[in-house]
Amino acid sequence: MSEAFVHRPVLGREVVEFLTSVPAGTVIDATVGGGGHAGLLLDARPDLRVIGIDRDEAAIAASTVALARFGDRVRLVRAGFSEIADIAVIAKTTEISDHQGDIVGVLFDLGVSSPQLDRAERGFSYWSDAPLDMRMDARQDLTAAEVVNTYTEAELATVIAELGEERFARRVAAEIVRRRPLETTGDLVDAIKVGIPAAARRRGGHPARRTFQAIRMEVNRELPSLREGLDDSVHLLTPGGRVLVLAYHSLEDRIVKHRFADWSGTAPAPSTARRLPPAPQPAPLVRLLTRKPVRPGEAELVSNPRSSSVRLRAVERLA
Secondary structure (H helix, E strand, C coil), X not given: CCHHXXXXXXXHHHHHHHHCCCCCEEEEECCCCCCHHHHHHHHHCCCEEEEEEECCHHHHHHHHHHCHHHHHHEEEEECCHHHHHHHHHHHHCCCCCCCCCCEEEEEEECCCCHHHHHCHHHCCCCCCCCECCCCCCCCCCCCHHHHHHHCCHHHHHHHHHHHHCCCCHHHHHHHHHHHCCCCEHHHHHHHXXXXXXXXXXXXXXXXXXXXXXXXXXXXXXXXXXXXXXXXXXXXXXXXXXXXXXXXXXXXXXXXXXXXXXXXXXXXXXXXXCCCCCCCCCCXXXXXXXXXXCECCCHHHHHHCHHHHHCEEEEEEEXX
């Protein structure tokens, strides 16, 4: 297996437990990575198949090797969240059992994997100097270099403020524009450090963390893709099937929480004009399995410190 994708799946035991009771059929692992979650699930449930998708060519290569022992129970496709509805058609192409074509689970593992962060040449990390890339799919045109060197100062400030939740976004954007052209992640880190006041740089972790997050999410359309994938996933499920999402920061988790609340009918009802009856609510599509997100235990935090921010939410499709 490629060393770039040898890593432990986050909340692996909990993911398998949530999918233990789904009917026989196919699970879509929407971020297959090195095949960690998929392998655990296929071992636990011999009556399941997995369609693993990932935008990263290296991930598909690694999971092909890691999951080879499962034979035709696994199909791997290089694709993104927004293509889930089309990818689900693959579940109909091999007749292994009467229910093999049923989609009984969709798993989203969001954010950047440890192997991607650890490969400096990918440009995701602010700890080493590398080309400004940050693409999860090398086939796409937009890179971090294009974002930092061609967006207007106002556009950059908006991206950094909204996707990075950086309170000094305007100052950082102004410094980036002043230093153009930026060629490497080191150039970007230097601009960010100047844009953030010294007192703020001394607390809250690396000063470039929020801006790097924002630019990565912009390059890869992470939030729009998540919304599209989530909205398709619930309609693909057979009754009793489940959607699981592992989110690593508040923007992702907020989207998931609100989508799950809407689907389950637990979202607050919209306000209506006085003296008018409340608008009828649609029948719920799912039931919530996690009123509060599942977090990693102490043992996992010790063995994998990068799991500290993860939140797992799950729902089950109703008839």
